[in-house]
């Protein structure tokens with residue numbers, strides 16, 4: 513499919529009980545980028561420790577290899593874009609990073625700790641936030657209530673503890689005007705904003721965005737880019753899977769290209785977009 517939008521689905525885990533992680537208070541969420549704890553992994557940028565490192569991570573579904581010895585470091589504070597043809601394994605990679613899938617081989621480090629077998633909820637509590645390709649808010653709850661749930665679920669915070677945070681997020685994601693509207697009645701752009709806001713309400717240090725610009729008009733996309741840019745400027749590390757390339761390259765500092773579960777390119781966005789592999793495999797241009 514041409515790089516623009518995508519329609520394949522991703523299953524969202526629904527809140528169930530309220531698991532208490534033994535290290536649910538780790539790390540200190542007040543710390544900002546550059547004040548990391550734990551032994552740093554090697555990073556491609558000297559002086560910036562890696563918030564996330566993958567070492568030869570592999571995953572197969574039966575005979576289909578969807579992650580093939582994937583390795584990379586993500587320096588804290590960076591925005592990394594992930595592109596690749598449909599079925600390349602991009603959402604699977606997110607599921608491996610967040611713990612929704614277990615790798616067959618390899619190691620994943622987050623904030624200097626081995627989290628390869630750590631359950632998704634504990635990774636979320638440690639600051640991994642995620643938006644899903646298909647927004648699935650609680651439709652009968654208002655926008656505000658959706659954010660209250662996201663901000664308190666599984667955490668030691670009550671609704672009154674999070675009200676100020678939620679109000680700030682409503683402003684930053686431009687949802688204030690619809691705060692008291694049921695999520696089921698929102699436009700697509702508002703649903704995308706709510707998806708972003710719900711991820712932000714979990715207080716992420718690392719924010720994973722899965723095709724959040726898909727299906728938006730150019731004007732809506734521009735508005736969303738500005739919101740994501742502002743979040744990134746506030747210090748949040750981002751990994752963003754996107755087929756809307758102009759949106760992605762307006763924000764990210766590095767691009768990773770996946771094809772059949774393999775990393776076939778990683779580096780400066782302009783150089784990556786100009787590479788033969790991307791032109792031939794992803795853009796379908798004969799070089």
Ligand SMILES: Nc1ncnc2c1ncn2[C@@H]1O[C@H](COP(=O)(O)OP(=O)(O)OP(=O)(O)O)[C@@H](O)[C@H]1O
Nearest residue numbers: 518520573578596597598599600601602603604605
């Ligand atoms: N749970 C699963 N069981 C079996 N096959 C799966 C499963 N999840 C994904 N796949 C397959 O793995 C491959 C990679 O899927 P994935 O959703 O990660 O690709 P993607 O790059 O995100 O694609 P898109 O751009 O269309 O969203 C696809 O062929 C898909 O059909």
